[in-house]
Amino acid sequence: MSPPTARARLAAVLGDPVVHSLSPLLHNHWFARLGIDGVYLALRVPAEVFDETLRLLPALGFRGFNVTIPHKERAFRAVDRRDRAAEVCGAVNTVRVEADGSLTGLNTDGFGFLAHLRRRVPGWRPEAGPTVVLGAGGAARAVVAALLEAGVGEVRIVNRTRPRAERLIADLAPHFPTARLSAVDWTARGEALTGAALLVQTTSLGMHGMPSLELPLDSLPRRAVVAEVVYVPSETDLLRRARKRGHPVVDGLGMLIWQAVPGFRHWGGVEPPVDGTVEALLLEGLRATPPAK
Ligand SMILES: NC(=O)c1ccc[n+]([C@@H]2O[C@H](COP(=O)([O-])OP(=O)(O)OC[C@H]3O[C@@H](n4cnc5c(N)ncnc54)[C@H](OP(=O)(O)O)[C@@H]3O)[C@@H](O)[C@H]2O)c1
Known part of the structure; x- marks a missing residue:
């Protein structure tokens, strides 16, 4: 797979802290495996600048985000609309940037x-x-x-x-x-x-x-x-x-992998594979960087 180009599809996980997130490993694996020109970043976003970051990144070309601790309720309030699961849970873990730049919040857990x-x-x-x-x-x-x-x-x-x-x-x-x-x-x-x-x-x-x-x-x-x-x-x-x-x-672990699928469908544009290779990759990632409790 060639390295990402200037046209790469962009997505990210926003959290604070975010260094333990497995999402970059997972989404970049899917990009590479599916031959998609894309990059997925982990961005540490302090609470004070969360709302403006959520509006700025789409303007820079980001197609969507995952949201992790401590921002899930903040994201719920900041998006333009939410799916039923997000409404019921009162929290958003995935944000889709729509074609018109508006933000749809999902809860995919x-x-x-x-x-x-x-x-x-x-x-x-x-x-x-x-x-x-x-x-x-x-x-x-x-x-x-x-x-x-x-x-x-x-x-x-x-x-x-x-x-x-x-x-x-x-x-x-x-x-x-x-x-x-x-x-x-x-x-x-x-x-x-x-x-x-x-x-x-x-x-x-x-x-x-x-x-x-x-x-x-x-x-x-x-x-x-x-x-x-x-x-x-x-x-x-x-x-x-x-x-x-x-x-x-x-x-x-399977829940963790599957909750990432709706987000990737949006920014990757295709259904990502969920199989033993993905599971092994995350287990290896967990061994290298166990999550903080
Ligand atoms: N597989 C996945 O994709 C996935 C997704 C989300 C979360 N998780 C995991 O799920 C777990 C919970 O996450 P969360 O976001 O729901 O956390 P949370 O909102 O902080 O809730 C924690 C829950 O654990 C209970 N708890 C904590 N310490 C306890 C203790 N000593 N004795 C009895 N109950 C205790 C709490 O009870 P109280 O109300 O009494 O405090 C509460 O019900 C974490 O391990 C997280 O990593 C996994």
Whole structure:
């Protein structure tokens, strides 16, 4: 592949800090592999200049952005329009620069979670039974919204800070009036698994540098799918225990890869490949630069 030219398609991730981002590795791999003349940068953007940066870069020819910590809510406010997932989550992680220079904000985390779940466990069905989600942060919001959009009828949200789970439910319920959403005390997380068809772990527990998740799986039906959003390590203790019990398991790395697909479709102009090569590339990138917690 020849080096980028003066006509290169431009895209970037905006964050602060941004040095741990895997996005440049991923998007530049796709550009090179698909023979597209393109460049993807990591730009550290302090909060004070975020809004003006978001307007300036399109004027310089950028086709779009990913947005990471701490700017996802700021991006939500700054764009001209948002897709339904962004509206429901109150956060934007991908910005498309449209032909007229206006900005469309997307939230692709839920799409990424669901795409990877469906790829890993093709037999999974939204109507299979209740879902238990551990956590009520940004990742939980995106995952719960995507599951409800897909047709899951009941979600139990278990969070250490119960009012945060209640807030999540209050925010999402108007968008999904027929869904059954309940908050569960953190101390009751083991019992909450009774009868569940899917368990999704969205807290930062079990991540490199964080305490491990203490969760007995005895009440979880053997056919239940167990999914993680944590991707360092690529197999968390929860996934290892679930795999040993015979559950179908879904790792967090695939979600990270799939959430990047809608952005690349826009700035690359084609569907990027998601396969073992991409996964190996990111695992290598994580070994070289583990994320800060
Ligand atoms: N795979 C992917 O593409 C992807 C995408 C997004 C995020 N993630 C990962 O998902 C994890 C959460 O991210 P986030 O953006 O949702 O973070 P967040 O908004 O800060 O939420 C963190 C969640 O973890 C819980 N938590 C933290 N420490 C805890 C502890 N000691 N005991 C019990 N619960 C604890 C929090 O509970 P409280 O409300 O009680 O504080 C909250 O529910 C991170 O590891 C992140 O890397 C992965």
